[in-house]
Amino acid sequence: MEITTDASIDRPASRTTVMAWRWALRLYAGYSALFILWNAWVSSVYPKWVEEASVAVWSPSAPLGTWLERVVLLPLLRYDVIWYIGIAQHGYGHRPGDTAFHPLYPFLTGVLGRLLGGEYLLAAWLVAQVCCVAMLALLYRLVTLDDDDATAQRTTLFLIGSPLGFAFLLPYTESLLLLSVVAALYAGRKGRWWLAGAAGGAAALTKQPGAVVLLPLLWELWQQHRSTVRATGIRTLIGPLAGLSLTPLALLGWIVYRATLGDVAFSWRDPGTLVSALLVTPSYADVWGETFSWPWVNFGYALDQLRERPYFYLLLNTMLMLIMLALTLATTVRARRSYAIYSLTLAAMNLSIVYPLWPYMGIVRRFTIIFPLFIQLARWGKSPVVLWLTLTCNAFLWTLIASMYVRNAFVP
Numbered sequence: 001m002e003i004t005t006d007a008s009i010d011r012p013a014s015r016t017t018v019m020a021w022r023w024a025l026r027l028y029a030g031y032s033a034l035f036i037l038w039n040a041w042v043s044s045v046y047p048k049w050v051e052e053a054s055v056a057v058w059s060p061s062a063p064l065g066t067w068l069e070r071v072v073l074l075p076l077l078r079y080d081v082i083w084y085i086g087i088a089q090h091g092y093g094h095r096p097g098d099t100a101f102h103p104l105y106p107f108l109t110g111v112l113g114r115l116l117g118g119e120y121l122l123a124a125w126l127v128a129q130v131c132c133v134a135m136l137a138l139l140y141r142l143v144t145l146d147d148d149d150a151t152a153q154r155t156t157l158f159l160i161g162s163p164l165g166f167a168f169l170l171p172y173t174e175s176l177l178l179l180s181v182v183a184a185l186y187a188g189r190k191g192r193w194w195l196a197g198a199a200g201g202a203a204a205l206t207k208q209p210g211a212v213v214l215l216p217l218l219w220e221l222w223q224q225h226r227s228t229v230r231a232t233g234i235r236t237l238i239g240p241l242a243g244l245s246l247t248p249l250a251l252l253g254w255i256v257y258r259a260t261l262g263d264v265a266f267s268w269r270d271p272g273t274l275v276s277a278l279l280v281t282p283s284y285a286d287v288w289g290e291t292f293s294w295p296w297v298n299f300g301y302a303l304d305q306l307r308e309r310p311y312f313y314l315l316l317n318t319m320l321m322l323i324m325l326a327l328t329l330a331t332t333v334r335a336r337r338s339y340a341i342y343s344l345t346l347a348a349m350n351l352s353i354v355y356p357l358w359p360y361m362g363i364v365r366r367f368t369i370i371f372p373l374f375i376q377l378a379r380w381g382k383s384p385v386v387l388w389l390t391l392t393c394n395a396f397l398w399t400l401i402a403s404m405y406v407r408n409a410f411v412p
Helices: 013-045 064-076 080-090 104-115 120-143 149-160 165-169 174-189 193-206 208-232 234-244 246-260 272-279 282-288 295-308 312-334 337-352 363-368 372-380 384-406
Strands: none
Touching: 013 064, 013 120, 013 149, 013 165, 013 384, 064 120, 080 104, 080 120, 104 120, 104 174, 104 193, 120 149, 120 165, 120 174, 149 165, 149 372, 149 384, 165 174, 165 363, 165 384, 174 193, 174 208, 174 337, 193 208, 193 234, 193 246, 208 234, 208 246, 208 337, 234 246, 295 312, 295 337, 312 337, 312 363, 312 372, 337 363, 337 372, 372 384
C-alpha cells in the first residue's frame, strides 16, 4: 500500500472523491482481512472463548455459512455487541440498563436484521463495515480541505491502525459515530447547516459523545458569518441555527423517550443531575456503577488500585490514556480552532466518566474518536522516522489488544 507523496489540495473535488473512496476501500480491505485472520487464529488457539468452537478454522468446512460465521463473526460476539443485538431484536426494556445504549445503531441493525431473516449479528457487522468505509472516505475528504492527499492517507492509516482502531471493524457504534461527526463537520465547513445539524443529530442518537459536535459546529458558523452579522445583524444566523438545532433536538427526543421508560433522574435542586441525565443514565449507573464526576476522581481510583492491587489491564489502559491525552493536548495547540474545541471537550468528557471498579475501562476507545489527534500525527508523519515509529508501535499494540479482546481479556 503506497502512500501518495504529492501535495494536491487544489485537485478537483471529483477527483479527490474518487481517490478518497479508492484509498478507503483499500485500507479497509487490508485491515479487515488482517483482523479476521488474526482473530480466527487467536480463537482457534483459545477455543473455549468462542461459541461453536467445534467448527474448525482450517480447513474450510461445510456448510460454508457456518464456517464463515465461526471465522468472521463469532470471535466478535462479546461485551457491548450482545447488548446492541438484544436491543435490535427485542427493543428496549428486555434487559435492565439497555437504555444506556443510544438507539440509532441498534435501529439500523434491527431493520437490516429483519431483512436478513433474523441474522442480527451479521446485520450489526455489516452496518459497522459500511460505516467504516464511508467514515474513512469522508475523513479523507475532510483532511484534504486543509492538507494534501498524503496527509489524508496517513490520517486514516493511523486511525484504523491505532491500538483500538479495530473498534471500527467491530459491531460497535464507533464507525457510525465517527462517520456522523465527520459528516457534520464537513457539511458545516461547506456551509450546509441543515445537513450538518442532521448529521450531528445522528451522532447524538448514536452515542453520548456525539452531541459534542454541536460546539465546533457553532464555532464554524460564527467564523463563517461574523462579518455578515456585524454588518446586517443576527438575522443572518436564523437559518443556519435552525439547521444546527437538529442536533440538540435529536438528543432531547432520545432523553424524552428514555424518560417514558422511567430512566431519567433529574432534580432542579441539583443541576449536576442534568449532566448525569444527559451522559450517564440512572439504570446504567445502577447496573454497572458508572457515574459522571470530575476527571481527577477516576484518576484517584486508578492510582489507588495501582498501589493496592495492580493488574495489567488497568496499567495498559492508564498508560495509553496518558499518551493519548498528551497527544490530544499537543494537537489542540496546532489544530483548527473548531477541532481543538471538539478535542478538548471530548477529552474532558472521557476523563469524567467514573467507574470505581474498573477505572478507565473503555477509555482508549473513547479517545480514538478524537480524530484531530490523528491528523496531527499524520502531519508529524511526514518525517520517515515518525512514520515508521508510529506504525511499529501501533502494530504491536493493535495485535496485542485485538488478541486480548478475542480472549475476553480486554474490554475495548
